[in-house]
Amino acid sequence: MPQAQAMSVLPVVLLGCGGVGRHLLRHIVSCRPLHANQGVSIRVVGVADSSSLLVADDVRASGLDDALLNDLCSAKSAGSPLSSLLARGHCQVFNKPEAMGKVIDAATMLGRTTGLVIVDCSATYDTVGVLKDAVNHGCCVVLANKKPLTCAYEDFKKLTSHFRQIRFESTVGAGLPVIASVTRIIASGDPVSRIVGSLSDPRDDLSGMDVARKALILARLLGQQISMENINVESLYPSELGPEVMSTTDFLESGLAKLDETIEERVKAASLRGNVLRYVCVIGSTGCQVGLQEVPKDSALGRLRGSDNVVEIYSRCYESSPLVIQGAGAGNDTTAAGVLADIIDLQDLFQTRA
């Protein structure tokens, strides 16, 4: 990209420093020359994990330096606490419960002045309060964490009340441009009638709850005022094989074989109709379902192989043949890349310096 004249500076506080958070920090550091060339600079002023917050001494003046961010990633990978980085200077550590109060302090200070992006790469419901406070203070929000968008509808409404100030691409299909594409289609006045997606990572999500969260985010994006209890979720295992009734060992030794039997019958029956079974979410005008469905063998969903995600979007412009987005829908690297693209996409809301 050609060189830009002015530089947008984006102060960032990162919540969550697991695999995705650490990849994000490494991407931010390694992309400095690229972003400078695009006229944007990310200033990481604070990083929180589940127990504490590491924050720059003066968040208005400068961020944590890149050497410190690299060391922070190494320390977290090695299981060391954030406080182990205090010796590096120019930073402070606050432990729970003070930590979240300090994030809100930063949001208050920066939200309506330089601006601030709160990036949530955690996997907890605990951040909702801080995020809503941050929105109240004029901050932007970027989420890889699905939970703040899938609890009470009122919370979703609050978090998305300034829709240009929030991005949450990586909550659905990791870095795949699903949310961005649906948002574009809606903005163009092309009404989305249906979204069908294969968005699961079957190793992690036999119960379907993770897919249901993604489906809920898509449904709410389409304007549906629904909650998790309104989604019809078909678990891949019957209740008699569930974790409350059967140990994991028993499930793997005998349960799984029993499960395979039932599924095999459904696979055969579908095949007779020229269909295949896929575990999908369907968001339509009449509601939202998650479960095994028969889909045509030669549709994008039917042809799906391996661990790719696929999303079919139906609208006036994509009526007979849907808009299809397909690719890797999981992984720390890909998810972090989606988060970083979201942060960069907020740049026009930030002050520029010559």
Place this chain on the structure above:
Amino acid sequence: MPQAQAMSVLPVVLLGCGGVGRHLLRHIVSCRPLHANQGVSIRVVGVADSSSLLVADDVRASGLDDALLNDLCSAKSAGSPLSSLLARGHCQVFNKPEAMGKVIDAATMLGRTTGLVIVDCSATYDTVGVLKDAVNHGCCVVLANKKPLTCAYEDFKKLTSHFRQIRFESTVGAGLPVIASVTRIIASGDPVSRIVGSLSDPRDDLSGMDVARKALILARLLGQQISMENINVESLYPSELGPEVMSTTDFLESGLAKLDETIEERVKAASLRGNVLRYVCVIGSTGCQVGLQEVPKDSALGRLRGSDNVVEIYSRCYESSPLVIQGAGAGNDTTAAGVLADIIDLQDLFQTRA
């Protein structure tokens, strides 16, 4: 989408009032309530066709009203000149050569104050000068017209010099989110190694030149400083069947059959290798080709049916399995929807009023 507090007002001058331009105007009018709800308002201050410009009396104060825009679409569909709308009042008409000067006047007046979006839905090289002037005056640019981006590399560089102020989604794959997705991937520091696309409408483009223009735009987006003459374009017809040597009637009566014979042999040979033939563009690190290529039968490209476009994007995150975007890649409605999404996406650069 939740209600926004403030309203961004985007003044727009439209160049080109054919099928795409008229669809765009109709979309703008019909989306007023939706956009108001999203906190954005589009003010069409001028519309130009190939011979003249209809412009609001005072572009700083107000745009052409919606009833006039609807009448303008009807008049243009019926073949009437823009001057037929003068009786409606509050507008003026300027004919060539004065018209483009008046567009630049508006750009000068609005570019660095309220802001202005110049939207090019024409299909001519003639707009390049006006667009470059508009960029100099701080205006934003949205293109459905491929030609300004595919002439001299210096022009591309100039037009994209403020990269956040230009959008050109509809130049590649109509409304499909190809440019937006590639831009996101680049911004996230995930290096794109290869793009393979089936982007042709074979009825219009047996020579491959239209696909070559799209390939050039993608290649330049990836940072390649190349021009049309650097693209290796394989025409679907040999030179002895070209329009200079053979009339269209002769081509349809005898040429086509001869062409089919040659192609059929290649189809058979490919099939023996488990492949199928597709007319694709390939943008890689070593250059850019457009032509018939063998692709695996079970790849996204190989499975392509009907008139859909498909684009495969390979990068670090999408290495073994590409990010695939597929769907209708032509049509006035879809192209105009892409243009409208681009305009809306510029909203953060515009002044808000309470």
